[in-house]
Amino acid sequence: MTDLSYSPASSGSSATKIALRWGLYIMLGLFALFYLMPLFVMVTTSFKSLEEIRTGDLISLPREVTLDAWRTAWSGACTGIQCEGVRPFFWNSVLIAIPAVMISTLIGALNGYVVAQWRFKGANLFFALMLFGCFIPFQVVLLPMARMLGLMGLAGTIPGLIFVHVIYGLGFTTLFFRNYYVSIPAELTKAAKVDGAGFFRIFWSIFLPLSLPIIVVTVIWQFTQIWNDFLFGISFSQAGTQPVTVALNNIVNSTTGVKAYNVDMAAAIIAALPTLFVYVVAGKYFVRGLTAGSVKG
Amino acid sequence: MTKWLEENTPKLVLAPSFVAVLIFVYGFIAWTAWVSLTRSRLLPKYEIDGFIQYDRLFASPRWDTAFGNLFVFGFLFIVIAMVLGLILAILLDQNIRTEGAIRTIYLYPMALSMIVTGTAWKWILNPGLGLEATVRGWGFETFTFDWLVNPDMAIYTIVIAAIWQSSGFVMALFLAGLRSVDQEIIKAAQVDGIPTWRVYTAIIIPSMAPIFLSAFIVLSHLAIKSFDLVIALTGGGPGYATDLPATYMYAMAFSRGDIGQAASSAMIMMMVVFAIIVPYLYSELRSKDD
Amino acid sequence: MAPILEINNLFKNYGPVEILKDINVAIEQGDFLVLVGPSGCGKSTLLNCIAGLEPITSGKMAIGGQDMTNVSPKDRDIAMVFQSYALYPTMTVAKNITFGMKVRGIDQAVQDQKLAHVAQQLQIEPLLNRKPGQLSGGQRQRVAMGRALVRDPKLFLFDEPLSNLDAKLRVEMRTEIKALHQRLGASMVYVTHDQIEAMTLATKIVVMKGGVIQQIGTPAEIYNRPANLFVADFMGSPAMNLIPAKAKANGAGMQIEIAREKGDPIVLTDTRNQDLPENVILGVRPEDIADAAIGRGGDTQEADCIIDIVEPAGADTFAVMQLGGKHVTARLHAETTAAAGTAQRLAFDLGKVSYFAPETGLRLN
Numbered sequence: 001m002t003d004l005s006y007s008p009a010s011s012g013s014s015a016t017k018i019a020l021r022w023g024l025y026i027m028l029g030l031f032a033l034f035y036l037m038p039l040f041v042m043v044t045t046s047f048k049s050l051e052e053i054r055t056g057d058l059i060s061l062p063r064e065v066t067l068d069a070w071r072t073a074w075s076g077a078c079t080g081i082q083c084e085g086v087r088p089f090f091w092n093s094v095l096i097a098i099p100a101v102m103i104s105t106l107i108g109a110l111n112g113y114v115v116a117q118w119r120f121k122g123a124n125l126f127f128a129l130m131l132f133g134c135f136i137p138f139q140v141v142l143l144p145m146a147r148m149l150g151l152m153g154l155a156g157t158i159p160g161l162i163f164v165h166v167i168y169g170l171g172f173t174t175l176f177f178r179n180y181y182v183s184i185p186a187e188l189t190k191a192a193k194v195d196g197a198g199f200f201r202i203f204w205s206i207f208l209p210l211s212l213p214i215i216v217v218t219v220i221w222q223f224t225q226i227w228n229d230f231l232f233g234i235s236f237s238q239a240g241t242q243p244v245t246v247a248l249n250n251i252v253n254s255t256t257g258v259k260a261y262n263v264d265m266a267a268a269i270i271a272a273l274p275t276l277f278v279y280v281v282a283g284k285y286f287v288r289g290l291t292a293g294s295v296k297g
Numbered sequence: 298m299t300k301w302l303e304e305n306t307p308k309l310v311l312a313p314s315f316v317a318v319l320i321f322v323y324g325f326i327a328w329t330a331w332v333s334l335t336r337s338r339l340l341p342k343y344e345i346d347g348f349i350q351y352d353r354l355f356a357s358p359r360w361d362t363a364f365g366n367l368f369v370f371g372f373l374f375i376v377i378a379m380v381l382g383l384i385l386a387i388l389l390d391q392n393i394r395t396e397g398a399i400r401t402i403y404l405y406p407m408a409l410s411m412i413v414t415g416t417a418w419k420w421i422l423n424p425g426l427g428l429e430a431t432v433r434g435w436g437f438e439t440f441t442f443d444w445l446v447n448p449d450m451a452i453y454t455i456v457i458a459a460i461w462q463s464s465g466f467v468m469a470l471f472l473a474g475l476r477s478v479d480q481e482i483i484k485a486a487q488v489d490g491i492p493t494w495r496v497y498t499a500i501i502i503p504s505m506a507p508i509f510l511s512a513f514i515v516l517s518h519l520a521i522k523s524f525d526l527v528i529a530l531t532g533g534g535p536g537y538a539t540d541l542p543a544t545y546m547y548a549m550a551f552s553r554g555d556i557g558q559a560a561s562s563a564m565i566m567m568m569v570v571f572a573i574i575v576p577y578l579y580s581e582l583r584s585k586d587d
Numbered sequence: 588m589a590p591i592l593e594i595n596n597l598f599k600n601y602g603p604v605e606i607l608k609d610i611n612v613a614i615e616q617g618d619f620l621v622l623v624g625p626s627g628c629g630k631s632t633l634l635n636c637i638a639g640l641e642p643i644t645s646g647k648m649a650i651g652g653q654d655m656t657n658v659s660p661k662d663r664d665i666a667m668v669f670q671s672y673a674l675y676p677t678m679t680v681a682k683n684i685t686f687g688m689k690v691r692g693i694d695q696a697v698q699d700q701k702l703a704h705v706a707q708q709l710q711i712e713p714l715l716n717r718k719p720g721q722l723s724g725g726q727r728q729r730v731a732m733g734r735a736l737v738r739d740p741k742l743f744l745f746d747e748p749l750s751n752l753d754a755k756l757r758v759e760m761r762t763e764i765k766a767l768h769q770r771l772g773a774s775m776v777y778v779t780h781d782q783i784e785a786m787t788l789a790t791k792i793v794v795m796k797g798g799v800i801q802q803i804g805t806p807a808e809i810y811n812r813p814a815n816l817f818v819a820d821f822m823g824s825p826a827m828n829l830i831p832a833k834a835k836a837n838g839a840g841m842q843i844e845i846a847r848e849k850g851d852p853i854v855l856t857d858t859r860n861q862d863l864p865e866n867v868i869l870g871v872r873p874e875d876i877a878d879a880a881i882g883r884g885g886d887t888q889e890a891d892c893i894i895d896i897v898e899p900a901g902a903d904t905f906a907v908m909q910l911g912g913k914h915v916t917a918r919l920h921a922e923t924t925a926a927a928g929t930a931q932r933l934a935f936d937l938g939k940v941s942y943f944a945p946e947t948g949l950r951l952n
Contacts, residue, residue, distance in 0.1 A: 195687035
């Protein structure tokens with residue numbers, strides 16, 4: 001910690017010090033309000049009736065708490081012609097995210113293990129190629145991928161979306177595991193080789209048990225990325241296989257009927273809940289993934 | 298045979314990913330680059346016909362707006378998010394007792410989908426019932442805040458929402474940077490009687506240059522890829538006042554059926570990304586070799 | 588009987604860089620071979636080649652009479668102790684030791700029995716259920732040894748196993764390794780950069796520099812008859828004095844003349860060596876320069892020398908003087924009367940000196 005608060009340099013009367021301290025906390029509090037305000041507005045709006053929204057103001061608490069908007073958002077709101085709420089799409093997202101996270105994490109772990117511990121000619125080239133892939137704007141692969149999914153018979157399907165998320169998640173998962181495994185001394189692998197263990201045995205018995213922290217980081221990172229994805233979802237899905245982000249956007253932008261802001265907000269919160277939950281439960285790992293994915297990449 | 302298998306297992310394990318990256322990243326880039334040089338419309342054609350798509354692109358007023366918006370949005374977003382992130386990090390670095398909770402609050406938007414962020418801000422910023430109506434309801438009858446529907450100002454609402462989403466993350470980066478500065482140097486400066494603000498401006502902040510670079514790279518990358526937020530917040534409107542290259546590309550590819558334009562605009566996006574990333578990766582990899 | 592380890596014409600390149608050049612070594616059953624040299628000399632690479640962890644570029648290697656050149660580490664019947672110990676962090680001590688047997692599918696009862704035996708031998712029974720993270724450096728070292736011992740291999744390989752320990756523990760473990768070697772009669776190859784470790788442990792030493800073997804021999808041979816200036820300088824502490832001198836034939840032997848900044852040159856007469864060239868480098872171990880008054884016998888020749896610095900070190904006192912343009916150290920008896928700035932009569936033992944050619948650095952006698 002950059003502990004400058006008791007520095008001999010910041011001499012001054014204790015009164016100014018206390019005033020400074022108060023100022024500091026007030027600033028921090030105001031910023032906290034700035035970040036919390038949209039969430040607060042979303043939550044309160046979602047519990048209001050449309051009538052109250054039209055007459056009340058943005059930041060007042062609901063006079064009468066109603067769950068109607070939540071019910072509609074979950075199972076009745078219209079996404080285009082379909083009016084089943086976000087529920088089916090929520091499950092689509094689950095069906096896409098879980099296998100995609102598991103597969104990309106597993107492959108990333110194996111790739112990282114090879115690149116970090118079984119160096120061979122060309123392994124670094126491979127890693128550089130992968131790393132580079134993390135940075136491309138996905139727009140550049142949208143058109144050929146749409147055709148490729150068509151050729152593979154996966155166009156507009158959930159397995160197709162899983163496939164896309166695995167392919168374009170590999171760069172990051174490989175990066176995470178490689179950076180983690182590279183700090184494990186090579187002598188460990190050597191010792192295991194002398195002990196008679198082979199490639200997979202060493203991975204399974206020695207590296208995997210060491211990997212829990214990086215698995216958590218990778219899983220959280222991948223889950224957040226895939227759950228929050230919109231570009232692939234809207235490009236490669238069709239009615240019935242859309243992920244929840246696409247459904248949310250359709251609800252919000254549907255032009256039929258009265259604009260139901262409370263339903264929009266409830267749907268938005270539902271779409272945000274899984275990643276928010278992960279963030280609250282495992283924020284430390286979430287931040288570690290963010291910084292690892294950016295600083296190192 | 299077993300011997301061969303034993304020696305080549307690592308390569309075999311890597312092979313599928315290698316092939317996948319070659320095809321789905323580099324092959325696809327090549328495909329897009331190729332198609333961007335053809336007269337493809339609804340269906341791809343493969344006869345190269347020079348830079349006609351790029352000529353069309355730069356003659357299009359809609360692309361003009363989108364490309365210009367990228368720089369307005371990118372510049373404001375990056376600069377404000379970095380300044381705000383740095384201020385927050387320094388404020389939080391003063392032995393704040395509730396630091397953990399405050400950090401959690403500042404950073405949570407990063408866990409949200411841009412679509413959720415867009416939806417929330419769209420509601421807050423809508424003039425009819427949102428912030429404008431609320432402030433008017435407090436008695437400020439003439440208060441106007443109609444940026445969302447004002448073609449000249451709508452792009453700034455995207456800047457606001459994007460900063461709200463990402464500045465906490467920049468703060469986390471900077472905070473980690475502040476904490477990694479050599480404490481002995483700071484102590485030495487304090488013993489020398491250097492005031493706190495000078496310690497920051499003269500010692501700590503300059504030593505965080507690599508973090509500024511990282512933050513810049515990440516933010517510019519986010520800015521170029523920005524798509525979801527625009528779709529959810531403004532839909533590119535009013536008109537196409539808030540189009541960005543990403544939304545332009547999408548519109549060409551999936552609603553206008555103009556594959557040539559989609560491919561050429563995607564290539565321009567990639568070149569912008571590369572112009573930023575390549576020097577960075579190059580310097581990173583070189584410094585690691587030393 | 589075939590040598591337990593035999594290396595013929597081994598070369599190792601990393602791309603265009605030659606790491607090991609034409610290595611030829613053989614040891615017999617029960618030998619303790621130490622590979623010693625400064626960092627970057629290729630000694631650890633050579634050990635990794637012996638283990639099969641690094642492929643060799645050309646040459647042949649046999650362990651126990653069987654060609655092992657292209658055999659993978661697990662089939663070489665070796666065990667290895669690493670510098671960082673390389674204990675598996677998530678396994679208990681017991682699992683660490685038995686992992687190799689488990690991988691090889693050895694019967695559980697045999698595993699248990701061998702584990703118990705090794706644990707008792709190394710006195711690590713109380714540690715068996717702990718994880719490596721809960722052990723001290725010395726304990727980790729023992730566990731690493733246990734992991735090697737339990738395998739009962741043809742050949743033990745040690746890669747600087749003591750360099751991470753503090754000085755006191757290092758000496759203790761050194762003694763213990765030596766005792767272990769004597770008790771087991773096992774064959775060992777040991778890498779170190781510490782020439783004292785090499786001298787105390789080895790039955791045979793290989794001194795390396797720049798990927799080339801400089802000398803192979805018993806500790807006594809290496810110490811007393813270094814093959815070149817590098818070995819002379821590297822082995823022994825304080826290092827051998829290497830003094831430029833002029834040699835002249837003089838009837839019965841050679842007259843060796845050492846120039847001094849002040850005063851007449853020192854002239855010594857060597858009756859054992861003939862036919863030295865005019866310019867030589869005279870190598871004298873510090874302990875072969877003694878107080879003339881206290882005397883130690885041998886083939887000594889005396890001269891008065893001005894002492895520059897006196898460094899008492901308990902059992903010995905080191906006296907430093909200027910001879911032939913070099914600092915020369917003498918290891919004197921603790922009760923010497925030598926004092927800085929005064930002249931002292933010193934006796935040079937010519938029976939043990941070495942001569943080197945200044946141009947090639949090679950030994951002349």
